[in-house]
Amino acid sequence: MELMLEQFPIVVQSLNVGFLQTLKLFFATLIGAVPLGLIITFGSMSRFKPLSFITKIIVWIVRGTPLMIQLLIFYYFPGLVLGKPIWGSGETGRFFAAAVAFIFNYACYFSEIYRGGIQSVPVGQEEAGLVLGMTKSQIFFKVKLLQMVKRIIPPMSNEIITLVKDTSLARIIALQEIIWAGQAFLKGSQGISGAIWPLFFTGVYYLIFSGILTVLLGRLEKKLDYFR
Amino acid sequence: MAILEVEHIHKSFGRTEVLKDVSFSLEKGQVVSIIGSSGSGKTTLLRCLNFLEHPDKGVIRVNGETLFDAGDLTTQLETQIRKKRLHFGLVFQSFNLFPQYTALQNVMLAKELLAEELPDYKARKKEIHREIKEQAVSLLTQMGLENRMNNYPHQLSGGQCQRVAIARALALDPDILCFDEPTSALDPELTGEVLKVIKELADNNHTMIIVTHEMSFAKEVSDQVVFMDDGYILEQGTPSQVFDSPKEERTKQFLKNYHSK
Numbered sequence: 278m279e280l281m282l283e284q285f286p287i288v289v290q291s292l293n294v295g296f297l298q299t300l301k302l303f304f305a306t307l308i309g310a311v312p313l314g315l316i317i318t319f320g321s322m323s324r325f326k327p328l329s330f331i332t333k334i335i336v337w338i339v340r341g342t343p344l345m346i347q348l349l350i351f352y353y354f355p356g357l358v359l360g361k362p363i364w365g366s367g368e369t370g371r372f373f374a375a376a377v378a379f380i381f382n383y384a385c386y387f388s389e390i391y392r393g394g395i396q397s398v399p400v401g402q403e404e405a406g407l408v409l410g411m412t413k414s415q416i417f418f419k420v421k422l423l424q425m426v427k428r429i430i431p432p433m434s435n436e437i438i439t440l441v442k443d444t445s446l447a448r449i450i451a452l453q454e455i456i457w458a459g460q461a462f463l464k465g466s467q468g469i470s471g472a473i474w475p476l477f478f479t480g481v482y483y484l485i486f487s488g489i490l491t492v493l494l495g496r497l498e499k500k501l502d503y504f505r
Numbered sequence: 506m507a508i509l510e511v512e513h514i515h516k517s518f519g520r521t522e523v524l525k526d527v528s529f530s531l532e533k534g535q536v537v538s539i540i541g542s543s544g545s546g547k548t549t550l551l552r553c554l555n556f557l558e559h560p561d562k563g564v565i566r567v568n569g570e571t572l573f574d575a576g577d578l579t580t581q582l583e584t585q586i587r588k589k590r591l592h593f594g595l596v597f598q599s600f601n602l603f604p605q606y607t608a609l610q611n612v613m614l615a616k617e618l619l620a621e622e623l624p625d626y627k628a629r630k631k632e633i634h635r636e637i638k639e640q641a642v643s644l645l646t647q648m649g650l651e652n653r654m655n656n657y658p659h660q661l662s663g664g665q666c667q668r669v670a671i672a673r674a675l676a677l678d679p680d681i682l683c684f685d686e687p688t689s690a691l692d693p694e695l696t697g698e699v700l701k702v703i704k705e706l707a708d709n710n711h712t713m714i715i716v717t718h719e720m721s722f723a724k725e726v727s728d729q730v731v732f733m734d735d736g737y738i739l740e741q742g743t744p745s746q747v748f749d750s751p752k753e754e755r756t757k758q759f760l761k762n763y764h765s766k
Binding site: 399401402404405406407408409410411412415419420423424427503504505 | 557588
């Protein structure tokens, strides 16, 4: 116990650095996947059959295989198979590879949620807008968008909370996120070795962060409670 | 001159022919009720008039201007159809109010968006906005909803929602206001308040087309009654002609079913 107290400041400092990387990956994924998901939605809902077919196949593959494999493929495929390493070396390269894999994976999940949201707005809303002389884009932005957002917040919250924990998968390509930072004390780092508790302690970070997100997303959901 | 002329409208969905040569005309200030059993094509006809469906054949003219001619593609450009729709208003069976807007905002929204297209919009922005709001307030007051303007649709009864929807359609001042079974989604005790405001509009010489199953109301409010059956207009005339001395056997049968209810 005394030893743990001694180690604590060193470990926390190291975990903080790792958690910063976790947060970076989390926000990069959100910022990239939220709009990319919408583009994929339009693709899969396109009336141009080849486009919607190809989009649906891609979504099927991405949702049907483990994110961990996708991470490995995105990171190693260009260098090891094509002989053209595109990610650059070191932590920055690993971060870019991880971010791209995460964005692509999450965009596919988001696109299905969006599709559900778009399809859940009754067709009468569009017709009412048309009859009132609105343009298609006015109908989308002024009438349908908020109704869609309201309907997709609960499933999106779920995905976002999952994303917090999924970032740990980036450990597989040695991205130095918080799990990696915790594990380092097991092997030996900064004079501490054989300590398992830092790895367990990373759970507290996830717990607090997902707690904050749950509260924020809950507030957003409540904000849109004023209509049905 | 007739305000509305509909000539030889045909409309099929796949292999089902829903409208088979429908023609009628309407004078300004007249009210025509369209009656007939479900599936006879009444709603499809209204949807064609509002360009929610494109007829396969036929012509639609308003005030002598050809708005739609199935044989002339230049009358079917999407950009123009939007403006053409403004000749008509449509009140839906299920209201289709916008749930995230208050009653007042529902009435104002479309008009505000259209105002942005006015050439002097930027210069007169505040004034235009005030005018639109005043008009919306007065329409809702006319509908007996002066105390409900800031309520959201889910806070209103069905009858109140339908009256907001009527005000919303009137806000754009359409030449012809169409009603698609405006009371069919309402509890029986709420139909009265909606029928009352439609009657008032008729008394104020609004030109209207009403698809309805309320026979006594149709009889009371209409100048003309159209009986549709299986995609055709089978019988047409004044309310007393159609209701009291129908010529067609099918009309008699339809009305008998109603009277026995």
